[in-house]
Amino acid sequence: xxxxxxxxxxxxxxxxxxxxxxxxxxxxxxxxxxxxxxxxxxxxxxxxxxxxxxxxxxxxxxxxxxxxxxxxxxxxxxxxxxxxxxxxxxxxxxxxxxxxxxxxxxxxxxxxxxxxxxxxxxxxxxxxxxxxxxxxxxxxxxxxxxxxxxxxxxxxxxxxxxxxxxxxxxxxxxxxxxxxxxxxxxxxxxxxxxxxxxxxxxxxxxxxxxxxxxxxxxxxxxxxxxxxxxxxxxxxxxxxxxxxxxxxxxxxxxxxxx
Numbered sequence: 001x002x003x004x005x006x007x008x009x010x011x012x013x014x015x016x017x018x019x020x021x022x023x024x025x026x027x028x029x030x031x032x033x034x035x036x037x038x039x040x041x042x043x044x045x046x047x048x049x050x051x052x053x054x055x056x057x058x059x060x061x062x063x064x065x066x067x068x069x070x071x072x073x074x075x076x077x078x079x080x081x082x083x084x085x086x087x088x089x090x091x092x093x094x095x096x097x098x099x100x101x102x103x104x105x106x107x108x109x110x111x112x113x114x115x116x117x118x119x120x121x122x123x124x125x126x127x128x129x130x131x132x133x134x135x136x137x138x139x140x141x142x143x144x145x146x147x148x149x150x151x152x153x154x155x156x157x158x159x160x161x162x163x164x165x166x167x168x169x170x171x172x173x174x175x176x177x178x179x180x181x182x183x184x185x186x187x188x189x190x191x192x193x194x195x196x197x198x199x200x201x202x203x204x205x206x207x208x209x210x211x212x213x214x215x216x217x218x219x220x221x222x223x224x225x226x227x228x229x230x231x232x233x234x235x236x237x238x239x240x241x242x243x244x245x246x247x248x249x250x251x252x253x254x255x256x257x258x
Contacts, residue, residue: 023068086197087114089200104146
């Protein structure tokens with residue numbers, strides 16, 4: 001079994017070298033001691049969500065809410081290339097958090113919540129901050145569960161104009177549409193830059209939105225013969241694009257310096 005992962009603030013791993021002791025406390029420390037019941041000598045991985053991983057062993061159980069980890073090795077994961085950006089239209093209910101979880105697990109680097117014209121759900125001005133934080137929390141939880149060193153960034157709520165701007169500067173822009181003639185398998189990833197994937201809402205992307213995205217240089221593609229929910233379509237698209245790419249050919253930890 002691989003070592004359990006715990007998230008620490010970036011400052012906790014700054015300049016850390018083998019032999020150093022790192023204190024894990026707060027909710028993560030409480031989970032390690034009281035839920036996982038880790039013991040001295042057990043292996044753990046610490047990540048900061050921004051690219052740094054420290055592998056080590058439990059040196060001491062301080063109390064019910066904290067423990068000390070002796071670092072054996074550190075590594076820094078470089079920024080992935082190309083960066084995968086998923087523009088996710090706001091789904092109904094808690095399917096937004098589900099979409100973020102799936103996108104995190106499959107390897108998306110940036111998730112952009114999009115207030116599309118036909119979204120049933122809209123983030124009210126007085127609730128935007130709370131809704132945005134739920135997506136961030138979902139990304140962090142899924143990043144930890146999937147053993148990621150870098151957690152995806154959840155960008156601020158985007159308008160259609162914001163999405164057009166991202167597509168205009170993308171190395172590859174992709175819009176998922178069930179009526180598109182081009183299968184996503186026909187696309188090739190660029191080596192660098194941003195790959196922007198637009199996932200529409202349950203009500204579909206409007207003709208005006210499609211025209212604006214196409215004018216910005218985006219490719220309209222279909223995933224396959226079946227229609228996926230908006231909460232799972234982005235995950236399938238990222239997997240389809242990354243599976244044959246060098247990004248999925250590298251094992252975790254390979255090519256990282258520390």
